[in-house]
Amino acid sequence: MNMIVTPASPATPNGTTRPQVRIVIVGHVDHGKSTLVGRLLHETGSLPDGKLEMLKAVSARRGMPFEWSFLLDALQTERDQGITIDTTQIRFRTNSRDIVLIDAPGHAEFLRNMITGASQADGAVLIIDALEGVRDQTRRHGYLLHLLGVKQVAIVVNKMDRVDFSADRFKEISDEISAHLNGLGVTPTAVIPISARDGDGVAERTDRISWYKGPTVVEALDQLEPARPLEALALRLPVQAIYKFDDRRIVAGRIESGSLIAGDEIVIMPAGKIAKIKTVESWPVTPVAGRQGAGRSVGITLDRELFVERGDIIAHANAAPRETRRLRARIFWLHDKPLAKGDQLLVRCGPKESRATVVAIEKAVDPGELSSTENKAIGRNHVGEIDISLSNPIATDPYTENPRTGRLVIEVSGRIAGGGLVLSVDAGQRAVPVDIVPVESALRPDERSARYQHNGAVVWLTGLPASGKSTLAKALERRLFTNGGSPILLDGDTLRAGLNSDLGFSAADRSENIRRLAEVATHLARNGHIAIVAAVSPAREDRATARRIADSAFREIHVATPAGVCEERDPKGHYKKARAGALASFTGIGNDYETPQAAELVIDTSTRTVAEAADEIEQMLKTTGVLFDEVVDLAANI
Amino acid sequence: MDHLDQLEAQSIYIFREAFGRLKKIALLWSLGKDSNVMIWLARKAFFGRLPFPALHVDTGKKFPEMYRFRDHYGKEWDLDLRVEPCPPIDAVDPTLPPAARSAARKTEGLKMALGKYGFDGLIAGIRRDEEATRAKERVFSPRGLEGNWDVRDQPPEFWDHFNASPPQGAHLRIHPILHWTEADIWAYTKRENIPIIPLYLSQNGKRYRSLGDQDITNPVNSTASSIDEILAELEQTKVPERAGRALDHETEDAFERLRVAGYL
Numbered sequence: 001m002n003m004i005v006t007p008a009s010p011a012t013p014n015g016t017t018r019p020q021v022r023i024v025i026v027g028h029v030d031h032g033k034s035t036l037v038g039r040l041l042h043e044t045g046s047l048p049d050g051k052l053e054m055l056k057a058v059s060a061r062r063g064m065p066f067e068w069s070f071l072l073d074a075l076q077t078e079r080d081q082g083i084t085i086d087t088t089q090i091r092f093r094t095n096s097r098d099i100v101l102i103d104a105p106g107h108a109e110f111l112r113n114m115i116t117g118a119s120q121a122d123g124a125v126l127i128i129d130a131l132e133g134v135r136d137q138t139r140r141h142g143y144l145l146h147l148l149g150v151k152q153v154a155i156v157v158n159k160m161d162r163v164d165f166s167a168d169r170f171k172e173i174s175d176e177i178s179a180h181l182n183g184l185g186v187t188p189t190a191v192i193p194i195s196a197r198d199g200d201g202v203a204e205r206t207d208r209i210s211w212y213k214g215p216t217v218v219e220a221l222d223q224l225e226p227a228r229p230l231e232a233l234a235l236r237l238p239v240q241a242i243y244k245f246d247d248r249r250i251v252a253g254r255i256e257s258g259s260l261i262a263g264d265e266i267v268i269m270p271a272g273k274i275a276k277i278k279t280v281e282s283w284p285v286t287p288v289a290g291r292q293g294a295g296r297s298v299g300i301t302l303d304r305e306l307f308v309e310r311g312d313i314i315a316h317a318n319a320a321p322r323e324t325r326r327l328r329a330r331i332f333w334l335h336d337k338p339l340a341k342g343d344q345l346l347v348r349c350g351p352k353e354s355r356a357t358v359v360a361i362e363k364a365v366d367p368g369e370l371s372s373t374e375n376k377a378i379g380r381n382h383v384g385e386i387d388i389s390l391s392n393p394i395a396t397d398p399y400t401e402n403p404r405t406g407r408l409v410i411e412v413s414g415r416i417a418g419g420g421l422v423l424s425v426d427a428g429q430r431a432v433p434v435d436i437v438p439v440e441s442a443l444r445p446d447e448r449s450a451r452y453q454h455n456g457a458v459v460w461l462t463g464l465p466a467s468g469k470s471t472l473a474k475a476l477e478r479r480l481f482t483n484g485g486s487p488i489l490l491d492g493d494t495l496r497a498g499l500n501s502d503l504g505f506s507a508a509d510r511s512e513n514i515r516r517l518a519e520v521a522t523h524l525a526r527n528g529h530i531a532i533v534a535a536v537s538p539a540r541e542d543r544a545t546a547r548r549i550a551d552s553a554f555r556e557i558h559v560a561t562p563a564g565v566c567e568e569r570d571p572k573g574h575y576k577k578a579r580a581g582a583l584a585s586f587t588g589i590g591n592d593y594e595t596p597q598a599a600e601l602v603i604d605t606s607t608r609t610v611a612e613a614a615d616e617i618e619q620m621l622k623t624t625g626v627l628f629d630e631v632v633d634l635a636a637n638i
Numbered sequence: 639m640d641h642l643d644q645l646e647a648q649s650i651y652i653f654r655e656a657f658g659r660l661k662k663i664a665l666l667w668s669l670g671k672d673s674n675v676m677i678w679l680a681r682k683a684f685f686g687r688l689p690f691p692a693l694h695v696d697t698g699k700k701f702p703e704m705y706r707f708r709d710h711y712g713k714e715w716d717l718d719l720r721v722e723p724c725p726p727i728d729a730v731d732p733t734l735p736p737a738a739r740s741a742a743r744k745t746e747g748l749k750m751a752l753g754k755y756g757f758d759g760l761i762a763g764i765r766r767d768e769e770a771t772r773a774k775e776r777v778f779s780p781r782g783l784e785g786n787w788d789v790r791d792q793p794p795e796f797w798d799h800f801n802a803s804p805p806q807g808a809h810l811r812i813h814p815i816l817h818w819t820e821a822d823i824w825a826y827t828k829r830e831n832i833p834i835i836p837l838y839l840s841q842n843g844k845r846y847r848s849l850g851d852q853d854i855t856n857p858v859n860s861t862a863s864s865i866d867e868i869l870a871e872l873e874q875t876k877v878p879e880r881a882g883r884a885l886d887h888e889t890e891d892a893f894e895r896l897r898v899a900g901y902l
Contacts, residue, residue: 240651240654240655240658241654241657241658243684243685245684245685245686245687245689248685250685252654252683253654254647254650254651281685282682282685283681283682283685283686284681284686286685293639295639295643295644295647296639296643296647297646297647297648297650297651297654297683299685310658334794348799351655351658407797409796409797409799411801413803414801414802414803415793415801415803416793416794416795416796416799416801419794419796419797419799
């Protein structure tokens with residue numbers, strides 16, 4: 001499945017541009033899809049010279065009546081034999097449009113092909129045999145178009161010659177299919193009586209359908225609205241990787257939509273951090289001048305050192321994607337085991353991956369039977385709509401706003417098990433940073449460090465409840481202050497009383513609690529203070545997040561007092577309550593505390609006095625460059 | 639963006655996915671036109687570097703021009719070049735026809751190199767338009783513990799989302815130029831001025847379209863002595879690219895058998 005995106009407005013030889021519209025033709029087997037395509041190619045003058053004559057001669061030689069569908073077969077055979085690049089698309093032109101017909105062949109793989117093909121289509125032609133009328137498969141295809149969000153659907157009622165061009169028969173079918181589609185929220189752009197074989201209604205209104213006043217098929221296609229070209233959409237640069245092969249720190253990724261140029265002010269989502277693009281890097285020549293548009297794999301450098309990671313999305317500050325932990329998606333399921341409510345999955349949205357839980361299954365449909373099954377599970381090769389809750393916030397767009405970032409795949413056991421489109425995004429916990437422009441401090445870091453005799457730092461005390469974190473933190477705070485420094489205590493419980501009072505004790509809330517602590521502490525550290533954080537912070541991953549946020553300012557201290565000693569102390573009475581079953585989600589009893597593996601310092605308060613422990617911390621802060629041994633001459637640095 | 643820009647951007651995307659999602663990868667450098675383009679694309683992806691080894695699984699039977707090319711550009715491009723030998727012919731499946739059996743040495747050499755270094759990803763320069771079984775490939779193609787390829791059980795791959803978790807001890811083949819054609823390779827080689835081995839250009843009415851081992855590769859009739867002339871020739875010719883590769887023609891399924899067993 002080649003998904004190369006062609007530019008939406010290709011230049012023509014005379015230099016003008018024509019809108020490009022991508023369509024699919026769907027309908028019941030034998031209702032005349034291939035014949036219509038063959039006829040369309042002919043009527044729009046899209047065939048190579050001599051092709052038609054050649055096929056006519058071949059048919060005559062074999063004693064077969066000529067069929068328009070031979071044209072398509074011949075083209076398909078040519079394409080199957082290789083050489084040509086375009087394996088999935090047939091092109092032709094109307095008066096004002098370039099039409100790309102997305103071919104979705106193959107019955108066995110019908111769903112997969114239809115979804116991947118039609119999900120890129122701007123419009124569809126649904127074909128119905130005038131004699132047979134609306135069939136199950138017609139309804140199924142209508143349903144799938146609706147499911148994929150294809151809103152522009154032209155209906156053609158084919159083989160009108162077989163019903164003597166009866167206006168009554170046409171009206172009957174027209175009413176039935178219109179009612180069906182209207183019920184799905186799709187309004188047909190036109191309903192057209194045709195005979196694809198003879199040409200009536202395809203490019204011309206012939207006498208035989210003189211009673212019909214609407215557009216021909218070619219006219220109907222000419223009226224389809226093209227999707228907005230990817231470059232015209234807002235900038236989305238999902239970060240694939242950060243490379244630091246030399247002194248440059250290059251953020252690499254592919255521009256999925258929009259464009260960028262050095263000097264642009266950008267926002268990094270979901271964190272919402274703001275920076276400017278310093279350069280666009282390349283090889284062998286760098287930096288690159290000029291605007292880079294959708295489809296390019298680029299590398300950029302930023303004007304400031306920010307923590308950026310794989311999966312972040314870079315956007316322009318005034319048109320950022322939404323940040324969310326909750327979204328609704330329309331998916332197709334390919335895995336043997338049905339997808340059920342409560343299932344744990346891995347969701348990938350571009351390079352971003354997040355663990356996820358299926359919160360609800362809103363719809364589950366077998367597109368073959370079209371029976372809306374119970375909303376409990378989505379079976380293999382079925383489709384449905386689901387609500388997903390994500391363990392990490394992601395930045396995304398509904399696919400109607402951005403087809404590239406608004407799609408996702410689902411992995412089960414390391415293998416892609418399904419995919420789909422983002423229908424809606426439950427607005428994130430944080431406002432979209434439309435007008436956020438960080439104001440920098442009036443003071444330089446070195447001005448502060450000269451006064452305080454230290455650099456800014458985040459001193460993170462982690463350990464079991466009652467291990468002595470708060471006691472140590474307070475002793476350290478007093479010691480640093482006495483020496484003229486600027487320490488600030490950030491106690492986990494204290495912040496829970498205010499800033500974090502909206503958070504509970506679920507794993508997700510605990511992560512968010514730690515993230516906020518880390519953000520506040522990092523802000524203080526960047527402004528030259530020593531933020532002393534005392535928080536159990538049991539999850540290794542959460543502490544890793546804190547370290548990433550605070551970056552080089554982070555110093556981790558594991559207060560490794562033995563569990564028995566902690567429980568014996570129990571100053572807040574938590575262990576007692578937990579043992580009595582009155583305190584849910586208490587860390588300390590059980591094995592839910594994940595011991596740090598690379599802390600800057602490990603302290604056991606059962607074998608040291610508070611003063612000794614404070615000495616050790618002070619020493620560590622000296623050796624790791626936070627505290628200065630000697631007075632710094634500020635003047636010398638200016 | 640023109641056609642070559644699109645191909646390039648897509649390949650760079652694949653390279654960066656492979657480097658970011660796998661632990662230990664290497665690029666298979668066969669010294670031919672495709673893998674030279676591949677190295678060039680990798681250097682674009684990683685801003686001038688190849689941040690993983692280039693592996694030459696050496697049958698010892700390449701043309702002297704190829705060895706000269708390897709030694710020269712391995713240095714000039716600052717590659718972490720690992721040259722790995724292949725086992726002798728009698729260590730290879732005797733039921734294969736002669737040329738295929740000769741080629742199968744390379745599969746064995748590859749397996750030995752995999753075992754030696756523990757790579758979980760091998761980047762290979764195959765293209766869909768070369769040959770029918772290659773047309774069925776995925777971009778990230780899982781290989782079994784024996785390096786074998788299960789055509790009937792390939793994971794779905796769409797929207798540039800690749801399956802990048804090989805089972806323990808197995809590896810993935812990554813194909814960054816799967817979507818290129820022979821003509822694309824030449825047009826890009828010309829545009830980017832990538833060096834080539836002169837055997838591709840016509841001498842005495844013959845040239846090589848595809849380079850392999852000396853004993854099982856033959857030149858085709860051609861007067862094309864420049865890349866422009868090669869491109870013009872490709873527009874006309876009905877001769878398949880691998881016509882000069884003996885192993886493709888011994889039996890109908892020789893190549894498929896080789897590929898299922900782990901051949902490139």
